[in-house]
Amino acid sequence: MKKFGMGQAVRRVEDQRLLSGGGRYVGDLLPEGCLHAVVLRSAHAHARFALSDLDAARALPGVRCVLTAADVADLGPVPCLAPLANGDGSQNHLAPIPVLADGTARHVGDALAFVVADGLDAARDAVEAIAVAYHPLPAVATLAAASVAGAPAVWSEQPDNVAYDTTMGDAAAVDAAFAAAAHVVTLEVENNRLITNYMEPRGALAQWAGDDLTLHVSSQGVHGLRDTLAKVVLKVDPARVRVVTPDVGGGFGTKAFMYREYALAAVAAKRTGRPVRWLADRSDHFVADAQGRDNLARAEVACDADGRFLAMRFDIRGNLGAYLSQYGPYIPYLGATMMTGVYRTPHILVRVRGLYTNTTPVDAYRGAGRPEAAYLLERTVDHVARTLGLSPVEIRRRNFIRPDQMPYATPVGGRTYDTGDFDGHLTQALASAGWDGFADRAARSTAAGRLRGIGIATYIECTAWGDGEDVAIRLEADGTVTVRSGTQSNGQGHATAYAQMVSEHLDVPLESVRVIQGDTAEVATGFGTGGSRSIPVGGVSVWRASADLAEKLRLLASDVLEAAAADIEFGGGEVRVVGTDRRMTLADLARRPEATADRVSGAGGFVPPDATYPNGTHVAEVEIDPETGVATVVGYTICDDFGVVLNPLLLAGQVHGGVVQGIGQALLERTVFDAGGQLLTGSLMDYALPRADDVPSFRFETRNVPSTTNPLGIKGAGEAGSIGSCPAVMNAVVDALHRGFGIPHVDMPATPGRVHAAIRAVG
Secondary structure (H helix, E strand, O other): OOOOOOOOOOOOOOOHHHOOOOOOOOOOOOOOOOOOEEEEEOOOOOOOOOOOOOHHEEEOOOOOEEEEEHOOOOOOOOOOOOOOOOOOOOOOOOOOEOOOOOEEEEOOOEEEEEEEEOOOOHHHHHHOEEEEEEOOOOOOOOOOHHHHHOOOOOOOOOOOOOEEEEEEEEEHHHHHHHHOOOOEEEEEEEEEEEEOOOOOOOEEEEEEEOOEEEEEOOOOHHHHHHHHHHHHOOOHHHHHEEEEEOOOOOOHHHOOOOOOOEEEHHHHHHOOOOOOOEOHHHHHHHHHHHEEEEEEEEEEEEEOOOOOOOEEEEEEEEEEOOOOOOOOHHHHHHOOOOOOOOOOOOEEEEEEEEOOOOOEEEOOOOOHHHHHHHHHHHHHHHHHHHHHHHHHHHHHHHHHHOOOHHOOOOOOOOOOOOOOOOOOOOOHHHHHOOOHHHHHHHHHHHOOOOOOEEEEEEEEEOEOOOOOEEEEEEOOOOOOOOEEOOOOOOOHHHHHHHHHHHHHHHOHHHHHHEEEEEEEEOOOEEEEEEEEOOOHHHHHHHHHHHHHHHHHHHHHHHHOOOOHHHHEEEOOOEEEEEOOOOOOOOOOHHHHOOOOOOHEEEEEEEEEOOOOOEEEEEEEEEHHHOOOOEEEEEEEEEEEEEEEEEEEEEEEEHHHHHHHHHHHHHHHHOEEEOOOEEEEOOOOOOOOOOOHHHOEEEEEEEEOOOOOOOOEOOOOOHHHHHHHHHHHHHHHHHHHHHHHHHHOOOOOOOOOOHHHHHHHHHO
């Protein structure tokens, strides 16, 4: 095993640069003559509007450009790339995002005008100088409100607010199983809307050189963004557009998309002949960036007399917001394809509807539909156990898909699980969490006036499917190695992970590997980062490219050192002939006249034949103060199956981060709109995020079974922590409330007010 290669828990090589202020983000870019942009946003959730005093705003000192819908009428809208048809194949109304709203605003924060000035204050002054005459229209802000017969229509073309309505599964078989069931159990749950709140808000810097555009943008992948911006919105040749993403301070799915401000900055830069920079502030983020989750769902489970699942029905409604974001319609559907979970339920029927509301568009947020699916299923499984008088452990063990049933074709969603030992990691997690000692801990909590609960979630998710990646690699004249990859780091540690792949083949220090991402001029192709694909897809491509380079360098070294290629080995930045003192540094090898470009360059690619299916068990333990309703996570254990592990340290960091986000959703985060669509949680004064003292230390273990759909056996891991955490925490909360007060259900987030109200309601 190589010192820095696969499986080694090496520290991140990029941290020294980032922690010492060496990071370079979009906000750090300020070319000479740069102008600053501000967006005029709607104050109403649904209104006809008219802009006036535009000439006065344009005449203010320092103002260089004011764009309205009329000024960008020749542009295409920001498209939805994943529209879904109805179950009968018909297509409902599609609502792409206009670059600027034209006469009707459909959510608070909708973009009405784009103002560019010499300085930020001047741009803000001009925004304030524009008069907006609003004629408010009826609005709907929640799924419940949008679903009521006769509710106000977000789009008159779609009076029932339904963007699509589709079903998967065998309805007749499900109905027959329910008719024969000994028990039928029903549960309705809400999956609360989230606002991403990454550390670095979005930003863009547009510059033209003649007819060539360079756009610096904080994103999760430059190639798809370039193509959408060029082909669909600006309607120019993509070859004339260069998109560059420097360092990124968090993405979580929300930075994967094309946004209207990127096109507006490009148009303004063209018109003014100067660079234009737009940087979102936190208020922009709360109303303009795609938001996450926001589902209402009903589950029905048919069981036999022994609690074995016969069939399940799910009815899922997803809030899509006022417009269809890039992948917005697909997210609830993607979750629906995972409603089998880890259980061998013979028949499943899932109805999925996407609805319009007068709110910010909703799209992928860490996990993108799979956390919603796992939450619905794992909350329901616990509810079935409680209703039937079984333990949450026993109900799962009676219904798990067994390892000897793999590969397992799911009855809904067209999934085939290749590997998994669900009872194995459940058993390990229970032992590590001290499940058998819970009664003693609960008794001590009761003596102290607290309620204690324990909860389980056993999940499976799909990752790393779809498009492949191609990687180029080169040995440079100074002995360093350059990797060019189309994935995009948002803080995950790609520079370290990919360097480990290189080191596995060339046995070089990680610091000698340079990873280039996020530049369409430097990297030929790429599908960016999302769906936990960077290591299972991008990493495999780096592995193959590194192997290709290693083989070429062996052949080169065999010529130079006059030895058989099979006798050439790498080590410590050198090539040497095994068993002799003949050696030379990689730098010396790269500078040899024989070292032509083709002999010091490698390439590799990988297109996944199917998804990988990471899975695991989370066990959460909570204490609740019945006097205040405050729920505290006091213990947390994870046992996951991620297949072959590249770097245990990076893996633990990914899981810890995802779990914290899940705890935030379960206990704290809540996006609230009033009945008129006004956002009431529009700042960090109103929207609670988890802090360090809101989470415990985590016990993280793995019980890995290699993937068979990935050449290295790797399974995606970037989203898993957010998938198992919400149901584990909420099952623990409900367990505590049920033990103490007989309360069978509470929705996320289990805030002190909500928990206290539930306790008061039962006396």
